[in-house]
Amino acid sequence: MPDFMDISRRRHTVRSYAQRPVEPEKLAAVLEAGRWAPTAVNAQPQRILVLDTPKNLEKVREFCTFGWQKKYVDLACESDTPGHDHIVLYYGAPTVLVVCYDREACWRHPQTGETSGATDATIVATHMMMEATSLGLGSAWISYFDHDKARELLEIPKSWEFVCMLYLGYETEDATMNQHLSGSRRPLDETCFFNTLDQERA
Ligand SMILES: Cc1cc2nc3c(=O)[nH]c(=O)nc-3n(C[C@H](O)[C@H](O)[C@H](O)COP(=O)(O)O)c2cc1C
Structure with a gap:
Protein backbone atom coordinates (compact mmCIF):
# COMPACT_ATOMS: atom_id res chain seq x y z
CA MET A 1 0.00 0.00 0.00
CA PRO A 2 1.71 3.24 -1.11
CA ASP A 3 1.82 6.03 1.45
CA PHE A 4 0.91 9.61 0.63
CA MET A 5 4.50 10.77 0.17
CA ASP A 6 5.03 8.01 -2.37
CA ILE A 7 1.93 9.07 -4.32
CA SER A 8 2.98 12.68 -4.07
CA ARG A 9 6.44 11.98 -5.50
CA ARG A 10 5.05 9.67 -8.19
CA ARG A 11 2.51 12.18 -9.52
CA HIS A 12 3.69 14.15 -12.50
CA THR A 13 2.00 15.90 -15.35
CA VAL A 14 1.27 13.45 -18.15
CA ARG A 15 1.36 15.03 -21.58
CA SER A 16 1.05 11.89 -23.70
CA VAL A 22 -10.13 4.79 -18.03
CA GLU A 23 -11.99 1.96 -16.30
CA PRO A 24 -15.41 3.10 -14.97
CA GLU A 25 -14.55 1.94 -11.43
CA LYS A 26 -11.34 4.00 -11.45
CA LEU A 27 -13.20 7.05 -12.73
CA ALA A 28 -15.80 6.52 -10.00
CA ALA A 29 -13.03 6.33 -7.36
CA VAL A 30 -11.45 9.54 -8.63
CA LEU A 31 -14.79 11.37 -8.46
CA GLU A 32 -15.44 9.92 -5.01
CA ALA A 33 -12.08 11.23 -3.75
CA GLY A 34 -13.16 14.69 -4.93
CA ARG A 35 -16.52 14.30 -3.23
CA TRP A 36 -14.78 13.91 0.14
CA ALA A 37 -12.64 17.02 -0.24
CA PRO A 38 -13.18 19.79 2.30
CA THR A 39 -15.01 22.92 1.15
CA ALA A 40 -15.88 26.11 3.04
CA VAL A 41 -18.89 25.49 5.31
CA ASN A 42 -19.21 22.19 3.44
CA ALA A 43 -21.04 24.07 0.68
CA GLN A 44 -19.60 21.80 -2.05
CA PRO A 45 -19.90 24.34 -4.87
CA GLN A 46 -17.76 22.26 -7.22
CA ARG A 47 -19.36 21.21 -10.49
CA ILE A 48 -17.51 18.63 -12.53
CA LEU A 49 -18.32 17.80 -16.12
CA VAL A 50 -16.90 14.44 -17.23
CA LEU A 51 -16.07 14.25 -20.93
CA ASP A 52 -15.19 10.91 -22.51
CA THR A 53 -17.10 10.60 -25.77
CA PRO A 54 -15.32 11.22 -29.09
CA LYS A 55 -17.69 14.11 -29.79
CA ASN A 56 -16.88 15.85 -26.51
CA LEU A 57 -13.15 15.15 -26.70
CA GLU A 58 -13.17 16.77 -30.12
CA LYS A 59 -14.64 19.85 -28.43
CA VAL A 60 -11.77 19.81 -25.91
CA ARG A 61 -9.33 19.75 -28.81
CA GLU A 62 -11.08 22.81 -30.16
CA PHE A 63 -10.99 24.90 -27.00
CA CYS A 64 -7.56 23.90 -25.68
CA THR A 65 -6.11 25.45 -28.80
CA PHE A 66 -4.64 28.84 -28.25
CA GLY A 67 -2.68 31.49 -30.00
CA TRP A 68 0.96 30.53 -30.43
CA GLN A 69 3.21 31.66 -27.63
CA LYS A 70 6.84 30.63 -27.72
CA LYS A 71 7.00 29.84 -24.01
CA TYR A 72 4.28 27.19 -24.34
CA VAL A 73 5.67 25.36 -27.34
CA ASP A 74 7.56 22.90 -25.13
CA LEU A 75 4.24 21.88 -23.64
CA ALA A 76 2.37 21.36 -26.85
CA CYS A 77 1.96 17.95 -28.40
CA GLU A 78 1.15 19.55 -31.70
CA SER A 79 2.00 22.94 -32.98
CA ASP A 80 0.90 24.24 -36.28
CA THR A 81 3.66 25.00 -38.72
CA PRO A 82 4.68 26.83 -40.80
CA GLY A 83 2.58 29.73 -39.49
CA HIS A 84 2.98 28.70 -35.86
CA ASP A 85 -0.38 30.31 -35.36
CA HIS A 86 -1.73 27.98 -32.76
CA ILE A 87 -0.80 25.16 -30.44
CA VAL A 88 -2.92 22.32 -29.14
CA LEU A 89 -2.64 21.30 -25.49
CA TYR A 90 -4.80 18.20 -25.68
CA TYR A 91 -2.26 15.34 -25.40
CA GLY A 92 -4.83 12.66 -26.33
CA ALA A 93 -6.45 12.22 -22.91
CA PRO A 94 -9.35 9.71 -23.05
CA THR A 95 -11.15 11.33 -20.11
CA VAL A 96 -11.32 15.01 -19.26
CA LEU A 97 -12.82 16.43 -16.09
CA VAL A 98 -13.86 20.03 -16.46
CA VAL A 99 -13.70 21.40 -12.93
CA CYS A 100 -15.93 24.40 -12.20
CA TYR A 101 -17.69 25.93 -9.26
CA ASP A 102 -21.10 27.53 -9.00
CA ARG A 103 -20.73 31.14 -7.84
CA GLU A 104 -24.21 31.02 -6.36
CA ALA A 105 -23.44 27.99 -4.21
CA CYS A 106 -20.27 29.28 -2.53
CA TRP A 107 -19.47 30.62 0.89
CA ARG A 108 -18.59 34.31 0.77
CA HIS A 109 -16.10 36.04 3.03
CA PRO A 110 -18.15 38.66 4.95
CA GLN A 111 -15.39 41.30 4.83
CA THR A 112 -14.04 40.91 1.33
CA GLY A 113 -17.09 39.45 -0.41
CA GLU A 114 -14.78 36.97 -2.12
CA THR A 115 -16.17 33.52 -2.71
CA SER A 116 -14.40 30.36 -1.65
CA GLY A 117 -15.34 28.64 -4.93
CA ALA A 118 -11.97 28.64 -6.65
CA THR A 119 -10.25 27.39 -3.50
CA ASP A 120 -12.90 24.72 -2.92
CA ALA A 121 -12.78 23.43 -6.47
CA THR A 122 -8.98 23.50 -6.46
CA ILE A 123 -8.91 21.26 -3.39
CA VAL A 124 -11.45 18.94 -5.03
CA ALA A 125 -9.32 18.73 -8.17
CA THR A 126 -6.20 18.06 -6.12
CA HIS A 127 -7.90 15.18 -4.29
CA MET A 128 -8.96 13.71 -7.63
CA MET A 129 -5.48 14.09 -9.08
CA MET A 130 -3.85 12.30 -6.15
CA GLU A 131 -6.42 9.48 -6.23
CA ALA A 132 -5.72 9.09 -9.95
CA THR A 133 -2.02 8.63 -9.19
CA SER A 134 -2.75 6.09 -6.47
CA LEU A 135 -4.74 4.08 -9.03
CA GLY A 136 -1.92 4.12 -11.57
CA LEU A 137 -3.55 6.74 -13.79
CA GLY A 138 -1.75 9.69 -15.27
CA SER A 139 -3.20 13.17 -15.02
CA ALA A 140 -2.59 16.74 -16.09
CA TRP A 141 -3.89 19.94 -14.61
CA ILE A 142 -4.77 22.28 -17.45
CA SER A 143 -5.47 25.96 -16.97
CA TYR A 144 -4.49 27.19 -20.40
CA PHE A 145 -7.66 26.81 -22.41
CA ASP A 146 -10.16 29.15 -24.00
CA HIS A 147 -12.87 29.63 -21.38
CA ASP A 148 -15.26 31.46 -23.69
CA LYS A 149 -15.10 28.77 -26.34
CA ALA A 150 -15.39 25.99 -23.72
CA ARG A 151 -18.43 27.68 -22.18
CA GLU A 152 -20.10 27.90 -25.54
CA LEU A 153 -19.28 24.40 -26.77
CA LEU A 154 -20.11 22.67 -23.49
CA GLU A 155 -23.11 24.89 -22.69
CA ILE A 156 -21.78 25.74 -19.24
CA PRO A 157 -24.28 27.74 -17.12
CA LYS A 158 -23.55 31.43 -16.55
CA SER A 159 -23.11 31.04 -12.78
CA TRP A 160 -20.37 28.42 -13.17
CA GLU A 161 -16.73 29.51 -13.23
CA PHE A 162 -13.94 27.38 -14.67
CA VAL A 163 -11.10 26.32 -12.40
CA CYS A 164 -9.21 23.83 -14.53
CA MET A 165 -9.45 20.74 -16.66
CA LEU A 166 -8.05 17.53 -15.29
CA TYR A 167 -6.90 15.12 -17.96
CA LEU A 168 -6.99 11.45 -16.96
CA GLY A 169 -5.62 8.35 -18.63
CA TYR A 170 -2.64 6.05 -19.00
CA GLU A 171 0.70 7.49 -19.97
CA THR A 172 2.15 6.19 -23.22
CA GLU A 173 5.16 3.92 -22.75
CA ASP A 174 7.48 6.12 -24.80
CA ALA A 175 6.52 9.34 -23.00
CA THR A 176 9.46 11.43 -21.89
CA MET A 177 9.42 13.68 -18.90
CA ASN A 178 9.98 17.38 -19.42
CA GLN A 179 12.89 17.81 -16.98
CA HIS A 180 12.63 21.58 -16.92
CA LEU A 181 8.96 21.48 -15.93
CA SER A 182 8.63 18.27 -13.95
CA GLY A 183 11.83 16.91 -12.58
CA SER A 184 12.77 19.34 -9.87
CA ARG A 185 11.59 21.57 -7.06
CA ARG A 186 13.14 24.53 -5.27
CA PRO A 187 14.76 23.71 -1.93
CA LEU A 188 12.40 24.08 1.03
CA ASP A 189 14.30 27.04 2.45
CA GLU A 190 13.28 29.12 -0.58
CA THR A 191 9.56 28.60 -0.01
CA CYS A 192 9.08 27.77 3.69
CA PHE A 193 9.91 30.00 6.63
CA PHE A 194 10.06 29.03 10.26
CA ASN A 195 8.68 31.63 12.66
CA THR A 196 10.38 34.58 10.97
CA LEU A 197 11.07 35.62 7.40
CA ASP A 198 14.54 36.68 8.45
CA GLN A 199 16.33 33.37 8.06
CA GLU A 200 19.49 34.79 9.63
CA ARG A 201 17.56 35.04 12.92
CA ALA A 202 15.66 31.76 12.65
C1 LIG B 1 -2.58 25.84 -11.69
C2 LIG B 1 -1.88 24.97 -12.72
C3 LIG B 1 -2.06 25.21 -14.06
C4 LIG B 1 -1.45 24.39 -15.03
N1 LIG B 1 -1.75 24.56 -16.35
C5 LIG B 1 -1.19 23.75 -17.26
C6 LIG B 1 -1.55 23.85 -18.64
O1 LIG B 1 -2.39 24.65 -19.02
N2 LIG B 1 -0.95 23.02 -19.53
C7 LIG B 1 -0.03 22.09 -19.14
O2 LIG B 1 0.45 21.35 -19.99
N3 LIG B 1 0.32 21.95 -17.84
C8 LIG B 1 -0.24 22.75 -16.90
N4 LIG B 1 0.07 22.59 -15.57
C9 LIG B 1 1.06 21.59 -15.16
C10 LIG B 1 2.34 22.27 -14.62
O3 LIG B 1 3.10 22.77 -15.69
C11 LIG B 1 3.12 21.22 -13.83
O4 LIG B 1 2.35 20.80 -12.72
C12 LIG B 1 4.45 21.76 -13.31
O5 LIG B 1 5.32 22.07 -14.39
C13 LIG B 1 5.16 20.75 -12.40
O6 LIG B 1 5.35 19.53 -13.09
P1 LIG B 1 4.74 18.16 -12.55
O7 LIG B 1 3.23 18.31 -12.46
O8 LIG B 1 5.12 17.13 -13.59
O9 LIG B 1 5.33 17.87 -11.21
C14 LIG B 1 -0.56 23.36 -14.61
C15 LIG B 1 -0.40 23.11 -13.24
C16 LIG B 1 -1.06 23.89 -12.30
C17 LIG B 1 -0.91 23.56 -10.82
Missing part, protein backbone atom coordinates in the same frame (compact mmCIF):
# COMPACT_ATOMS: atom_id res chain seq x y z
CA TYR A 17 -1.88 9.51 -23.21
CA ALA A 18 -2.31 5.95 -24.48
CA GLN A 19 -5.49 5.29 -26.41
CA ARG A 20 -6.81 3.13 -23.58
CA PRO A 21 -9.97 4.10 -21.74
